[in-house]
Amino acid sequence: MKIILIVAVMLSHSFGESIKSKYVETSLKIISKSLTDSTAYNRLGYMCDTFGPRLSGSKNLENAINWILKEMESDGFENVRGEKVAVPTWIRGKESATLLSPFKKELSMLGLGGSIATPRGGLKAEVIVVNDWDELESRSNEVPGKIVLFNAPFTSYGETVAYRYSGASAAAKHGAVASLIRSIGPWSMNTPHTGVMAYRDDVQKIPHAALTMEDAMMLSRIHDRNDKIIVKLDMNARMVADRWSHNVLGEIKGSIYPDEVVVVGGHIDSWDVGQGAQDDGGGCIASWEAVRLIQELGLKPKRTIRCVLWTNEENGGKGNKGYRDM
Amino acid sequence: MKIILIVAVMLSHSFGESIKSKYVETSLKIISKSLTDSTAYNRLGYMCDTFGPRLSGSKNLENAINWILKEMESDGFENVRGEKVAVPTWIRGKESATLLSPFKKELSMLGLGGSIATPRGGLKAEVIVVNDWDELESRSNEVPGKIVLFNAPFTSYGETVAYRYSGASAAAKHGAVASLIRSIGPWSMNTPHTGVMAYRDDVQKIPHAALTMEDAMMLSRIHDRNDKIIVKLDMNARMVADRWSHNVLGEIKGSIYPDEVVVVGGHIDSWDVGQGAQDDGGGCIASWEAVRLIQELGLKPKRTIRCVLWTNEENGGKGNKGYRDM
Numbered sequence: 001m002k003i004i005l006i007v008a009v010m011l012s013h014s015f016g017e018s019i020k021s022k023y024v025e026t027s028l029k030i031i032s033k034s035l036t037d038s039t040a041y042n043r044l045g046y047m048c049d050t051f052g053p054r055l056s057g058s059k060n061l062e063n064a065i066n067w068i069l070k071e072m073e074s075d076g077f078e079n080v081r082g083e084k085v086a087v088p089t090w091i092r093g094k095e096s097a098t099l100l101s102p103f104k105k106e107l108s109m110l111g112l113g114g115s116i117a118t119p120r121g122g123l124k125a126e127v128i129v130v131n132d133w134d135e136l137e138s139r140s141n142e143v144p145g146k147i148v149l150f151n152a153p154f155t156s157y158g159e160t161v162a163y164r165y166s167g168a169s170a171a172a173k174h175g176a177v178a179s180l181i182r183s184i185g186p187w188s189m190n191t192p193h194t195g196v197m198a199y200r201d202d203v204q205k206i207p208h209a210a211l212t213m214e215d216a217m218m219l220s221r222i223h224d225r226n227d228k229i230i231v232k233l234d235m236n237a238r239m240v241a242d243r244w245s246h247n248v249l250g251e252i253k254g255s256i257y258p259d260e261v262v263v264v265g266g267h268i269d270s271w272d273v274g275q276g277a278q279d280d281g282g283g284c285i286a287s288w289e290a291v292r293l294i295q296e297l298g299l300k301p302k303r304t305i306r307c308v309l310w311t312n313e314e315n316g317g318k319g320n321k322g323y324r325d326m
Numbered sequence: 327m328k329i330i331l332i333v334a335v336m337l338s339h340s341f342g343e344s345i346k347s348k349y350v351e352t353s354l355k356i357i358s359k360s361l362t363d364s365t366a367y368n369r370l371g372y373m374c375d376t377f378g379p380r381l382s383g384s385k386n387l388e389n390a391i392n393w394i395l396k397e398m399e400s401d402g403f404e405n406v407r408g409e410k411v412a413v414p415t416w417i418r419g420k421e422s423a424t425l426l427s428p429f430k431k432e433l434s435m436l437g438l439g440g441s442i443a444t445p446r447g448g449l450k451a452e453v454i455v456v457n458d459w460d461e462l463e464s465r466s467n468e469v470p471g472k473i474v475l476f477n478a479p480f481t482s483y484g485e486t487v488a489y490r491y492s493g494a495s496a497a498a499k500h501g502a503v504a505s506l507i508r509s510i511g512p513w514s515m516n517t518p519h520t521g522v523m524a525y526r527d528d529v530q531k532i533p534h535a536a537l538t539m540e541d542a543m544m545l546s547r548i549h550d551r552n553d554k555i556i557v558k559l560d561m562n563a564r565m566v567a568d569r570w571s572h573n574v575l576g577e578i579k580g581s582i583y584p585d586e587v588v589v590v591g592g593h594i595d596s597w598d599v600g601q602g603a604q605d606d607g608g609g610c611i612a613s614w615e616a617v618r619l620i621q622e623l624g625l626k627p628k629r630t631i632r633c634v635l636w637t638n639e640e641n642g643g644k645g646n647k648g649y650r651d652m
Contacts, residue, residue, distance in 0.1 A: 045547045050429060103376060189515040221371045 026299060033293050040289035043071070044282060048275035055272035056312040057089025057243040065246050065268060068288070068309065072250035075292050077307075079253075082246030085322035087312040089243045090114055092272055093236030097180070097209065100124065101230040102222060107215045108190050109180075110273060111237045112164055112197040113315045115208040118178065122234030123147075123207075125177050129223040136170060144175030147231055149211070151182050151220045160184050161195070168208035169200035178207045178233050182216035190214050194271055196315045207235050245269070247319050248309035250288075252295055256302040263306050264290055267313030267320075284309045352625060359619050366615035369397070370608060374601035381598035382638040383415025383569040391572050391594060394614070394635065398576035401618050403633075405579075408572030411648035413638040415569045416440055418598055419562030423506070423535065426450065427556040428548060433541045434516050435506075436599060437563045438490055438523040439641045441534040444504065448560030449473075449533075451503050455549040462496060470501030473557055475537070477508050477546045486510050487521070494534035495526035504533045504559050508542035516540050520597055522641045533561050571595070573645050576614075577632035578621055586629040590616055593639030610635045 034040075047064055054061040065082055072080045090113055097109040129149045130136045136148065148171035150163040163181045171179040183193035190212045199205045211219070222229055248268060254260060266283030270276020291307045310319035360366075373390055380387040391408055398406045416439055423435040455475045456462045462474065474497035476489040489507045497505040509519035516538045525531045537545070548555055574594060580586060592609030596602020617633045636645035 045544075046551070049544050049547060052429075052431065103378075105378065189517045191515045191517070218371075218375050221375060225372070 029297055030290075030293050030299075033297060034289070037293070039292070040285050043289075044277060044285045047285070048277045048281055052275060053272045054268060054270045054276055055090075056087040056245055056269045056315060056318075057091075057240070058272070061245060061269055061311070065248055065309075065311070068248050068268070068284075069250075072248070072288070072307075075250075076295055077250035077252065077291065079306075080250040082248055083322065083326060085245050085247055085311050085318050086242040087245040087269075087318050088316040089240045090315060091238055091240060093117070093238065095209070095235040095237065096122075096232075097211065097234075098232045099219075099229070100232055102227040107231070108192050108212045109209050109215075110183075110192040110194040111207070111209045111235050112168075112181075112194055113271065114197050114199075114239070115168070115235065115237050116205050117237050118207045118233050118235045122232050123177055124230060124232045127180070127219060127223075127229040127231050129220045129229070131220075133170065136174070140174040143171065146176055147178045147180060147233065148174075148176045149180040149182075149216060149219055151216045153182075154184065154186050154213075157184060164195055164208075164210065165197055166200075168197060168206050169203040172203045172206045173200075176206060178209075180216070180231075180233075181208075181210050182213055183210045185213070188213035194273055207233060207237075209233065209235060245311040245319070247311055247323050249306060250291070251304050251306035252291060252301060254302055254304040255300045258304050260303040261306050262301075262303050263308055265306075265308035265310060267311070268309040269311050269314055269319070271314055280313070355623055356616075356619050356625075359623060360615070363619070365618070366611050369615075370603060370611045373611070374603045374607055378601060379598045380594060380596045380602055381416075382413040382571055382595045382641060382644075383417075383566070384598070387571060387595055387637070391574055391635075391637070394574050394594070394610075395576075398574070398614070398633075401576075402621055403576035403578065403617065406576040408574055409648065409652060411571050411573055411637050411644050412568040413571040413595075413644050414642040415566045416641060417564055417566060419443070419564065421535070421561040421563065422448075422558075423537065423560075424558045425545075425555070426558055428553040431541075433557070434518050434538045435535050435541075436509075436518040436520040437533070437535045437561050438494075438507075438520055439597065440523050440525075440565070441494070441561065441563050442531050443563050444533045444559050444561045448558050449503055450556060450558045453506070453545060453549075453555040453557050455546045455555070457546075459496065462500070466500040469497065472502055473504045473506060473559065474500075474502045475506040475508075475542060475545055477542045479508075480510065480512050480539075483510060490521055490534075490536065491523050492526075494523060494532050495529040498529045498532045502532060504535075506542070506557075506559075507534075507536050508539055509536045511539070514539035520599055533559060533563075535559065535561060571637040571645070573637055573649050574635035575632060576617070577630050578617060578627060580628055580630040581626045582628040584630050588627075588629050588631045589634055590631070591634035591636060593637070593645065594635040595637050595640055595645070597640055606639070 051060050051064040054064050095111045097107040099105040125147045127147045127149050129151050150167050152163045154160050161184050164184050167181050168179045185193050192210045192212050197208050264287040266280040266287050268284050288307050312318040377386050377390040380390050421437045423433040425431040451473045453473045453475050455477050476493050478489045480486050487510050494505045511519050518536045518538050523534050590613040592606040592613050594610050614633050638644040
């Protein structure tokens with residue numbers, strides 16, 4: 001067993017060496033070009049500045065996609081096209097959360113992606129603050145008719161995000177009329193943070209929104225002082241019929257194995273309250289730029305290299321499924 | 327010379343040692359009490375939560391001051407009193423900045439403390455972006471009729487804050503109709519930052535506001551693309567007549583030298599868009615708590631220890647001048 005392993009390692013090592021020596025010059029050409037060319041940064045800046053947030057179903061997103069298609073054509077990519085994808089369309093609408101008692105204060109908030117609206121005119125209810133799932137369960141008899149605030153301290157995104165994704169149904173199960181979370185993240189400048197949430201099918205849907213870390217901690221302090229907390233929540237969020245969006249594709253055809261495709265890409269949609277420069281504008285532009293540099297340097301890859309910018313990653317994943325089934 | 331120095335150091339060292347041995351037990355008593363008592367944190371939380379921002383001239387500030395006076399009385403402090411101080415009163419009013427061209431976008435902004443308003447209904451003008459004073463001077467012929475944006479990268483607070491404090495008059499000198507700065511600070515979550523500014527007497531006053539770092543950098547990118555930038559600025563800020571505020575005083579009377587006063591304190595006012603928990607709520611509460619712990623431990627200082635919470639540090643310094651002249 002040991003001997004086989006050693007032979008395998010030696011083989012893979014020498015195979016690696018031969019690839020390295022064969023492509024070192026080409027790689028360095030690409031790297032040095034990328035280090036002296038600001039096309040990618042300028043395109044990311046232009047896209048984020050000009051088109052703004054790129055939520056699935058929005059005109060902004062399609063404007064950005066149309067601009068990319070035009071630019072890819074002018075880069076000389078082949079088979080540049082937008083593949084139609086029907087995407088779920090959630091519209092935030094006007095929204096607010098106001099602390100009415102023990103004193104009045106506008107709370108910075110963001111409805112969570114997929115949430116339903118409050119009844120027209122908003123809803124007013126007492127708030128119960130819990131720090132985790134266990135506290136919700138142990139105090140479930142206090143929940144009916146109230147707004148549950150999950151003031152869960154951030155541990156990791158993967159762990160704490162459960163309150164955002166599943167908090168509404170967990171609270172509704174015990175009769176809550178709405179649910180709030182402390183924004184998911186390690187720090188804050190009174191900045192609420194949005195993202196996707198979902199409802200269980202077997203529980204009444206209730207509105208679900210994020211407060212800032214600061215305001216959630218403030219409500220928790222008020223709760224600890226045994227003062228009654230009353231909040232008015234007003235959300236006009238709604239799902240409308242699916243709309244058309246597009247996966248963006250552009251490629252360099254392979255010179256020897258054109259049907260073998262190396263795919264690089266990112267997702268072009270973003271949430272509606274930022275420009276998605278990092279998530280995932282940067283990923284999209286970097287993938288696109290990698291292909292463009294190969295093109296501009298006149299390199300002729302054996303296999304097809306395709307850049308795919310998927311739509312609707314944030315709230316539905318319809319872009320990647322559409323590409324899979326294409 | 328050397329010998330004298332050595333003797334002085336030895337004397338001061340042995341003097342220091344004797345103070346140390348005399349007070350080590352008392353100090354440890356105070357320290358250990360402070361480490362097991364949450365009064366200070368709870369009071370800071372209560373004050374910030376309940377009274378909100380404490381701008382000079384606001385009802386909030388006087389509410390907080392009145393609460394502190396009552397609490398100091400209940401702590402058993404002596405000579406608890408609010409000393410009247412007339413404070414300049416600046417009121418922000420409604421304000422907004424909207425990018426109209428090359429595309430429409432609401433910009434997060436904060437008027438700077440002391441700024442005048444725009445003409446009623448706001449003003450609309452082309453924006454010229456400069457990175458520093460030198461660029462303003464070298465392009466001064468482009469300034470008349472425009473809004474100057476100082477997109478100065480943050481170096482240190484002391485250095486970069488000059489654009490906030492003096493930017494308006496520097497721009498107005500060349501005929502600008504308003505001035506904007508990139509918020510002073512090392513980082514941002516699209517969070518504008520306010521603070522005090524001032525006008526020169528010999529130059530026309532123009533409105534002066536801060537954009538977020540992100541929006542200032544975006545405008546700078548647009549400027550670099552040679553796109554014309556038009557912004558509508560609408561500010562209703564105004565100075566009204568001075569109002570009464572109060573320096574808060576409370577003390578433990580000295581048992582031997584009551585007229586020798588050790589003063590500890592902070593400033594109780596804050597800007598109007600935060601709760602001033604750190605600047606300077608924390609300083610105030612820590613000073614107050616230091617005196618309270620001495621009181622609660624039944625220690626009898628030889629000299630009077632006085633806690634002073636000065637009003638109006640942020641925009642006028644009338645509190646400290648009032649105390650000096652008391």
